[in-house]
Amino acid sequence: MTDRVLILGGRGRIGGSVAQDIATYTQAQITITGRSPQTAKSSSWDLGERAKFLVLDLAEVDKLREAIANSNLVIHCAGPFHYRDANVLKICIEQGVNYLDVSDHRSFTSKALKYHQQAVAAGVTAIVNTGIFPGISNSMVRQGVEQFDEPEKIHLSYLVAGSGGAGITVMRTTFLGLQYPFTAWLDGQWQTVKPYSQREVVNFPSPYGNTGVYWFDMPETFTLPAAFPTVKTVITKFGSVPDFYNHLTWIAAHIFPKWLMQRHGAIEFLSHVSHFMTDVTNPFSGIGVAVRSEVTGIKAGKKDIYCSTLVHENTAVASGCGTGSIAQFLLEGKLQKPGVWAVESALSTDLFIQAMQSRGITIHHS
Missing domain, CATH: 3.40.50.720 (NAD(P)-binding Rossmann-like Domain)
Structure with missing residues (x-):
């Protein structure tokens, strides 16, 4: 059949x-x-x-x-x-x-x-x-975790160029993710994290290189600790290319009034404006994606780091x-x-x- x-x-x-x-x-x-x-x-x-x-x-x-x-x-x-x-x-x-x-x-x-x-x-x-992400990124983490006798820390970083080849819904998802603080598994306890905070420069493979990423609310923040109980820290960070999109998103997360970011009309407006902007920059930035999974743990009595990276031309x-x-x-x-x-x-x-x-x-x- x-x-x-x-x-x-x-x-x-x-x-x-x-x-x-x-x-x-x-x-x-x-x-x-x-x-x-x-x-x-x-x-x-x-x-x-x-x-x-x-x-x-x-x-x-x-x-x-x-x-x-x-x-x-x-x-x-x-x-x-x-x-x-x-x-x-x-x-x-x-x-x-x-x-x-x-x-x-x-x-x-x-x-x-x-x-x-x-x-x-x-x-x-x-x-x-x-x-x-989530998806292929989670499997990259699993592969890394399996290299260790006792995995201790997971650091996931994601990068999307321009629109990523996606539509307006993905833009909505980004801005909806800025509305509320969320909990993350850090040093063996749940701690509150602000969205799009704590910028960190991560070295992604070519053509992206060193690029800024920020805390972003993803399901992996709680599914990975559940899947791998010995892990004490799970970090999930996200960034955009060109980098000025990161700064605009940071402003939306930290400068715009919270009541405004929680209104449907504001999300729709920001999503459509952002999608229009990426239509302009896509020919220069591309629409690719990069994922970097870094797992730290103990193997044969020694601490080590296992890093996996992926780049695709179309998110x-x-x-x-x-x-x-x-x-x-x-x-x-x-x-x-x-x-x-x-x-x-x-x-x-x-x-x-x-x-x-x-x-x-x-x-x-x-």
């Missing part, structure tokens, strides 16, 4: 990249959803005859349930996830359908993980945070590779782990290496 994949929000840049990866590496029939018929005409992806479009709003619960019931795998790409509930995951568990998403915020991840026991009982494998495409490769493993039966998991707890390093090699993504280690 032909596998059937349902991609919610599949006409966005990230969702389209996921669909393209699945069309390239599997023989699945793909159904892509959007909220209006006009959405179907706005995509630049050509997925061939194996893809069809379905008008669907997530609020249409009966129609959503029917679409999920007719699928072998559901991939949730309809962000931003800051205020999403876990209803899609809940229906997947009820219907016995495997689930992936590209979520990137702790509030949604926390909601999803609460369905772990229900997914186990239903035999459903559900994996959240499967894009590039959205890299995200599609992260999610699409896991979808491929689920469809092929190579990955079966009932429950709700973050990537680092579900995907083995062997499968991760296989995924990256098959998609021509090189990860350097030192």
Whole structure:
């Protein structure tokens, strides 16, 4: 029988990249959803005859349930996830359908993980945070952690050039992440951190070099300590290229009134202005992504550092590779782990290496 994949929000840049990866590496029939018929005409992806479009709003619960019931795998790409509930995951568990998403915020991840026991009982494998960061970055950390007898510290740094090849939703995600302080696992205890604070200059691979990164609220800040209990510190920092975007974002996080940054209208305005600006700078900056994972720990009685780096020319495409490769493993039966998991707890390093090699993504280690 032909596998059937349902991609919610599949006409966005990230969702389209996921669909393209699945069309390239599997023989699945793909159904892509959007909220209006006009959405179907706005995509630049050509997925061939194996893809069809379905008008669907997530609020249409009966129609959503029917679409999920007719699928072998559901991939949730309809962000931003800051205020999403876990209803899609809940229906997947009820219907016995495997689930992936590209979520990137702790509030949604926390909601999803609460369905772990229900997914186990239903035999459903559900994996959240499967894009590039979080996603591929988490697997880079797992690979680093496995080099040590006792891992102690994780330092993750992300860098996106221009728009990253993504759409307006990613801009919304950035500004939504500036609204509130968050907790991070530091020196064996939970401590409050301000978003876009404590600038640090990190040396990324060419063409980026030394670039500033800042604290940013990501699900990894709490999923990684849960996955690797001996780790005492987890740092997640993010930055942009060109660097003046970092300074503008810092101003939004620290100078703009908090009440303003918590208004929907302000987020929309800033998101559209930022997207317009990146349209101007993309030809000069590119739309790539860099990830740097640094794990410190004890091996054979000695302290050491294991560093992994990745560079991809298109952030959205890299995200599609992260999610699409896991979808491929689920469809092929190579990955079966009932429950709700973050990537680092579900995907083995062997499968991760296989995924990256098959998609021509090189990860350097030192």
